[in-house]
Amino acid sequence: MQKNVLDIRIEDNKVFFIYNSKGDFLCEFKIKKEINDLSRLTAELITYNNGYEMIAIYNNGKVISKQCGICKKILDLDEFHSSKSNFASTSPSCKSCVSHKMKRTIETSLTVEVTREYFIFKDQSLNEFIFNKNLDVSPYMNLRAIHKIDGRGSDIFILYDEDKIIAKQCNSCFEILPLLAFSKHDRSYGKCRPKCKECESNSVRKTLIFPLEVNCKNNTLSINTGKDFLQISLQNHEFDLSNISAEHIICEGRKVNIILIYENNEIILKQCNSCKELKFLLNFHKGSSFGNRNPVCRKCRNKTSMRRNIPIEKIEFNNQVLEGKECTKCKVVKILVEFRNGKGPGEKVSICMECEHLWHKEYREENKDVVSQRKKHSYYKTPEKYRNRVKQNYTNAPESWKEKSRRYYSDNKKKRKLQIRDWNIKNQNRVTSYKLNYSARKKSLPDTLTEQELEEIKKHFSYKCALSRSTDIQFDHFICLDSGHAGTFKGNIIPLSTSLNASKNNNNPFEWIKRFQEYQTEFESVVEYLAEQNKLSVEDFKSFVYWCYNNQRSINQLAKDNRNSIDIWKDIKYIE
Known part of the structure; x- marks a missing residue:
């Protein structure tokens, strides 16, 4: 994934124009929400490895708008469905495009002919669709069929008796089966799952294990996978080469395709799901996959993690050379003291304290009702904790506490009168x-x-x-x-x-x-x-x-x- 900074030019009526580094016009957009400081508004062109491009708009380092993948309009994040696995935790396409796509359903009525072994469906052009006969249709008198193609890409044949669904096509084996052959599911046709029970059980349980040839020469381990050779150096590692074996494991239900190396039936090396290289287990974070490690190695995972991909730099501060790093929000290189403790580079978080305070302040101002409701809920849950905290603060600094109370009461006289009157009632x-x-x-x-x-x-x-x-x-x-x-x-x-x-x-x-x-x-x-x-x-x-x-x-x-x-x-x- 690559990111290129774009130029934003502001016109009247909150219209913004975006240009690339060469000065070519790309698109225009509007923002519904009010922005206090327009100088903090930035734009980036994000290019993924598969060639997909998207424009994202940031305000103070926070994504506020992005480009729809279908209509190519730049819209606020409220116009997208939530999706944690995609950019900015929103779907690639906007709500209007998704709804239009979902509603686009093509239905074709078919006539039904029943033979001893087959169902024959015919459309108006006399095209025939032949399926094996897997159910007894003698109790049914008015058989008809429909061929449905919806916006989700579903292509399915459904068999009716008058207006009641009695059978439908499996999405995996493509056979016409009775509804009893499917698991129940309220959102699909006939209130049954798209795949039949047999296909679902085969796809989940089907695990293929292929033993592989292992050769070791000059402290280099080589494995023949049938398509290519994988090699890894064994220097500075002591293994019993006579008890080393390898397996290629394919789990169709979980989409697992991995190579494992064993020593005395214990996993010592595994293949990374991202870079496809053989690596020792120490190169993987702890997890629940094979060898109790994550399927992706540390190096590949750090590439996708913003906080771990920031290098530590040497900067001058007050005539001293100190360690620092770039804040992911304001894009300014600061010393590590200006970051809170965390799990990022230098054991610090990726956002500096100043940006974090600004973000919290903006959030509290935009979501006053949510914050007050959350405080009330937390107080009623553990009231003693808050009372002890107030007592401790008062004992530590009584004068400043009194001064703060006086200032609040003097600034909010009318509000306090109304509060006292309501409380008295x-x-x-x-x-x-x-x-x-x-x-x-x-x-x-x-x-x-x-x-x-x-x-x-x-x-x-x-x-x-x-x-x-x-x-x-x-x-x-x-x-x-x-x-x-x-x-x-x-x-x-x-x-x-x-x-x-x-x-x-x-x-x-x-x-x-x-x-x-x-x-x-x-x-x-x-x-x-x-x-x-x-x-x-x-x-x-x-x-x-x-x-x-x-x-x-x-x-x-x-x-x-x-x-x-x-x-x-x-x-x-x-x-x-």
Whole structure:
């Protein structure tokens, strides 16, 4: 494969003209995507060993467009089907050319004559196609045949009974066989494979082994393959020449055609599938082929690998001679320190760090949704890992972390407001329980209300006010926090409407409710509910509430004695 650099000239309306090194015009093309820096746009003419030529367009060393093999138009990679085995992981022909080719199907209706031994198919020109009779057609009354030639090169005869396929031609033995003679396959004609079962088994299992003559003279091993002689030098290698043998192995199913050299039934040499030379096993990478090595030698494989085909050069840097190599993206020779560690020449990757950072930045900008979704998935998969990383970063540099947070919040005020508002709406119970607990924590009172307990309270009162049954509710401390008693827990929280909560304020609830005789029944049920939550009788709970309002505590008193109010009240009651 050869690559020749081409010249790109830019015109208006995003039209680009390509010229070769001699200045001859080759073609023109357009690019749909926006390109920020047109100076990084390059073109190459790629010529393969079989004579096939193609033009490829690069942006910052990355392929963005290539030439279709049929219509010869230069199109974006989105216009091609994906194919990992071809250039730029896309098919040689564009989608429109492939679909047009696939749809181009020629069908010819044929008449059928059945004899004792043969099927005779005739077209309108009276051309005859004779096949062996391999099935009984006596149950079928309306036989007809079709000759199909599609865009994939498939040439097949199909036998019908009215509109139902009963037999078709095998692509290997070319016999007309019933559908039971084929393996099932949904995408082929008659929902059967193109080859019959017998041909498939023969093609997979058929392995031919031919012993070869081996001669050794002057430390040179020569093998007669029937067509030519293969030779290899055995200098600096010690072998028992009396136990050396050779075989030519052909596996039709896997398309294997290879020569192996044995010593005491162990493989010592094998033929490379690419250069067809005999080489020792150390000249092959490890793999799953014969001798547990790859079928292609290291030298041939390195020719096709971009990262291993880059030579190490000596360059001057700061009055020193250092090792370096060319970056495959920016095409600039740089010292090895500017490359990450890897498996390429010099144990470094083929792309420099600067180009790699630019590539990652462009990818993140073009695929923001994909990157954010990937981060979320990774976070939810291992949340502790990310939390520990954030904690570690904060402990290592707290000031820079705070400065970064301040800068982000100042630059994204509107965005943060919307985010906080949406989060508060989605987590109402969490926000409400936190606010209620915080108000109790400031006064050194118990703050144990959870989201689940708050939801249970709302559910008990049907998400309405405990007295007026209004839907506009707030959460009230039955025993107010200013009294220095009770706190924020399940047995001291009830939902009240906004107006009732404002009128109750810091008053004793049993004295306050006397102003609202219409809610007396509902208030009694509320008292029963709270007494049950505090594991007290209704009378004991009422006396406990009066005791709290008659014996209010300050923050200093709470600091000296931080016991729960119910425990203190029980101790006093027991003494009395």
